[in-house]
Amino acid sequence: xxxxxxxxxxxxxxxxxxxxxxxxxxxxxxxxxxxxxxxxxxxxxxxxxxxxxxxxxxxxxxxxxxxxxxxxxxxxxxxxxxxxxxxxxxxxxxxxxxxxxxxxxxxxxxxxx
Amino acid sequence: xxxxxxxxxxxxxxxxxxxxxxxxxxxxxxxxxxxxxxxxxxxxxxxxxxxxxxxxxxxxxxxxxxxxxxxxxxxxxxxxxxxxxxxxxxxxxxxxxxxxxxxxxxxxxxxxxx
Numbered sequence: 649x650x651x652x653x654x655x656x657x658x659x660x661x662x663x664x665x666x667x668x669x670x671x672x673x674x675x676x677x678x679x680x681x682x683x684x685x686x687x688x689x690x691x692x693x694x695x696x697x698x699x700x701x702x703x704x705x706x707x708x709x710x711x712x713x714x715x716x717x718x719x720x721x722x723x724x725x726x727x728x729x730x731x732x733x734x735x736x737x738x739x740x741x742x743x744x745x746x747x748x749x750x751x752x753x754x755x756x757x758x759x760x761x
Numbered sequence: 762x763x764x765x766x767x768x769x770x771x772x773x774x775x776x777x778x779x780x781x782x783x784x785x786x787x788x789x790x791x792x793x794x795x796x797x798x799x800x801x802x803x804x805x806x807x808x809x810x811x812x813x814x815x816x817x818x819x820x821x822x823x824x825x826x827x828x829x830x831x832x833x834x835x836x837x838x839x840x841x842x843x844x845x846x847x848x849x850x851x852x853x854x855x856x857x858x859x860x861x862x863x864x865x866x867x868x869x870x871x872x873x874x875x
Contacts, residue, residue: 691869
């Protein structure tokens, strides 16, 4: 069973601080990694994708990938109230499951005013 | 570019009935994936279609089926509905390439089974 694990939270951070969200995966051959943001009552929205080891930055968001440790993270700088949401980590596996994403159960992020 | 559309947005059915949900992908996208989302199980993969062919299937009973048409629009059907089928059903579209598989979600269909 190929799994994606996330801390369910809630993770509470002060406004303006850095939020750090973590995800581990079990399939060592996984090729593509994604972070989705889901507001309550809405569908998931793709915010970051990463395919190779290292960091990828897009605005206030930085995704980090370490394939050796089977670990992917998302950093959100200067956290805003609008960042309060559930963040889902998704992994595209190798081999015969190339066409599906496996999702973690998500981390709920909330802001302290 | 218009996003992924799903119809209907809300459905209420009773046990034993069947239901058909529809999804129109982003223009030019040839892959459509379906997911079920529940509070307890999170997002679970149902199946994926590309050029009218099912390429992958999740661990759901045969009551769950789908198809894709030549214009890439997709439908999923659930027969003999059970209470546990109450969920948000999400469709996601992708260009279809293996390596990247960025998927973009529609707004979902909220199914309630009474």
